[in-house]
Amino acid sequence: MKIATWNVNSIRSRLDHVTQWLQANPVDVLCLQETKVVDPDFPRSPLEDLGYHLYISGQKSYNGVAMLSRSPLADVQIGFAAVLGDDVAEMDEQKRVISGVAEGIRIVNLYVPNGSAIGSDKYDYKLRWLAVLRDYLRAYLADQNPDALSVCGDFNIALEDKDIHDPSKRETHIMSSDVERAALQAVLDLGLSDAFRHLTDEAGHFSWWDYRTAAFRRNRGWRIDHHYLSPSLLKRVKSCVIDVEPRKLEKPSDHAPVIVEL
Helix, strand or coil, rough: CCCEEECCCCCCHHHHHHHHHHHHHHCCCCCEECCCCCCCHHHHHHHHHHCCCEEEEEEEEEECCCEECCCCEEEEEEEEHHHHCCCHHHHHHCCCCEEEEEEEEEEEEEEEEHHHHHHHHHHHHCCCCCCHHHHHHHHHHHHCCCEEEEEEEEEECCCHHEEEECCCCCHHCCCCCHHHHHHHHHHHCCCCCCHHHHHCCCCCCEEECCCCCCCCCCEEEEEEEEEEECCHHHHHHHHECCCCCHHHCCCCCEECEEEECC
């Protein structure tokens, strides 16, 4: 089974890239982030024509998540409130969470807030969002099969220095501050592990490159797109790769797809 995650930075702008990539890489489930379109305007037909079932949660111009699956997903749930109730409904105003079950595996697709700048209101929101995420995943692990959980998406956090091309001054940089890392680690401490790091300790592997300063050409990137797996799924990992080819296309997303094979 192959599961991919890809922040496409607008599905309508990158539709051709996605359809071409799926034709060359017919993964079982593709999790998209930053689709930036309301549900009625999501370009369904070209993707359905490739044999995918679509599950979407979008908003105009910002955020948005979607799951494309070759087989119908079971128990699709959108937002934190679907699991935690109306007390967290405020955190669902931004469309960042969707999940479903494929072949007995609960796949959670996330678009974690960027945070803008350390100490900003958006930074505080990011930390609150991650705290709710921990409660959300804890509920899944308590109520469902704890050995079949896959959490993927754009986490907007580089957890280790080797996930950044230049980690100097990373303590004062958004996406790598100690507080953000600790918040993500608290989520992982529920029992989730990084599929990519399970297979390699090497530095220099990135999934996001800023559009500015020729960052991709110079490989000045960050690894912020992840697959986190429960213990039994981690044992089943055959590969986890970052496909940089779509980043070479004209007007690409600033992210590359990351594919885990079980």
